[in-house]
Amino acid sequence: MDVLLVSVTPDLAEMRALLRSAGHRIVDEIVQRRDRPHPRTFVGRGKLEEVRARVARGDVQVVVFHGELRPTMHHHLERELGVECYDRLRVILELFAQRAQTREAQLQVEFALLRYEVPLLREWVHEADVGERPGFMAGGEQRVDAYYETVKRRIKKIRDELDAIRKERSLRRSVRKGRGYHLAALAGYANAGKSSLLNALTGERVRVEERMFSTLSTTTRAIEDAPRRVLLTDTVGLVDGIPFWMVEAFQATLEEIFEADLVLLLLDASDSEAEIRRKARLAARTLLPRIDADRVLPILSKADLLEEGTLEGKTRVLEDTEFRRQPLILSSETGIGLDDLREAVRLAFVQPLEVHLVLSQDPEGAARLHWLHENAEVVSAIHRPDRVEVVVRCRPRDLATVESSGRVVLRRDLSP
Known part of the structure; x- marks a missing residue:
């Protein structure tokens, strides 16, 4: 569709990329510098008149506002301008809908789209003159109210299906x-090179596309030549500034990151220092409430695109973020840094301490054994009538918790 892009900031690179990826053509841009959008009209009244005049000139099917439109604002703008109005989140959801290939991805996107619609529907139900609204909501308040109830029922049905998928995952x-596998996950923003790295580490041929959010469904493969059995999962790209309900929609996919033993966080090395800092902090806000920072390995990807003399500054930026560690530098295209990454993955899963334990043969002992399977390497578990004899290997950071699981018979360090 032909769109008019309206913004209160001149930084439009991401929004342009989103619109292009969704198949839209930007016919014009109107920018008004403001600290924050106007609560009713997004831009000031004078600038809104400019937007209205541009729409009246023709060849504008949709006005896209670079930001968030609250339901009242959305309703008011559509009535004022006489055309459909999208905000940034609506464009992202449209993009997701185009990319969804599997049943799970389609359910996640439909759930997110319906959750996005609900506040808008509430606003239309609230308005006495909804019958004047053109398009799918035409027909009056009763028709919108009925659709609203249908949407709520559909949301409940999809939530139940997604809960079942989460349990299966x-x-x-x-x-x-x-079975002794360690789980690693790829995380990062759109076009950070996650799928390319999955291919480089696993020898697979997962489709790689230079477009935003090309991966909505997870893909899991074994890392080649790993001294231990390590499975690597490619996941949906992180998205800036998304509401809680959208996180809920993709919870089953995001849990592949949260439940991983190691997260490889990719940041595009060709971005500016300011952009790398911004993305790293937003990634920390998404990841660190759920996982420890020492389980995250920051990586500056696409090193072949680095401008000369910029590496040191970009490395320092990541060292100063919440992750507090020096990133690996790599390029899946040229192979730079791949051996260093394989070694870092190997070291992340080294479990040099062996503990022989005796657990009670009761529900409490079973729960502790389950924890050991989830968080350490259970070498053997022999079930006796009155006890369970377990041999566990773990990392130093987990030793205290492992030893508190039962009576310690033997502890030894297997480090070379």
Whole structure:
């Protein structure tokens, strides 16, 4: 569609990329510098008149506002301008809908779209003159009210289906860990090179596209030549400034990151220092409430695109963020840094301490054994009538918790 882009900031690079990826053509841009959007009209009255005049000139099917439109604002702007109005989140959801290929991805996107619609529907129900609204909501307040109830029922049905998918994923992770696999996950923003790295580490040929959010469904493969069995999962790209309900929609996918033993956080090395800092802090806000920082390995990807003399500054930026560690530098395209990454993955899963434990043969002992399977490497578990004899290997940071699981018979360090 032909769109008019309206913004209160001149920084439009991401929004332009989103619109292009969604298949829209930007016919014009109107920018008004403001500290924050106007609460009713997004831009000031004078600038809104400019927007209205541009729409009246023709070839504008949708006005896209670079920011968030609250329901009242959205309703008011559509009535004022006489065309459909989108905000940034609506464009992202449209993009997700285009990319969704699997049943799970389609459910997640539909859930997010419906949750996005609900506040808008409430606003239309609230308005006495909804019958004047053109398009799918035409027909009056009763018709919108009926649609609102249908949407709520559909949301409940999808939530139940997604909960079932989450439980199935959780079971799959437990089975993999029980079989001795370590789980690693790729995280990062759109076009950070996650799928390319998955291919480089696993020898697979997962489709790689230079477009935003090309990966909505997870892909899990074994890392080649790993001294231990390590499974690597590619996940949906992180998104700036999304509301809680959108996180809920993609919770089953995001849990592949939160439940991983190691998270490889990719940041595009060709971005500016300011952009790398911004993305790292937003990633920390998403990841660190759920996982420890020492489980996150920051990576500056696409090193082949680095401008000369910029590496040191960009490395320092990541050292100063919440992750507090020096990033690895790599390029999946040229192979730079891949050996260093393989070694870092190997070291992350080294479990040099072996503990022989005796657990009670009761529900409490079973719960502790389950924890050991999830968080350490259970070498053997022999079930006796009155006890369970367990041999566990773990990392130093987990030693105290492992030893508190039962009576310690033997502890030894297997480090070379």
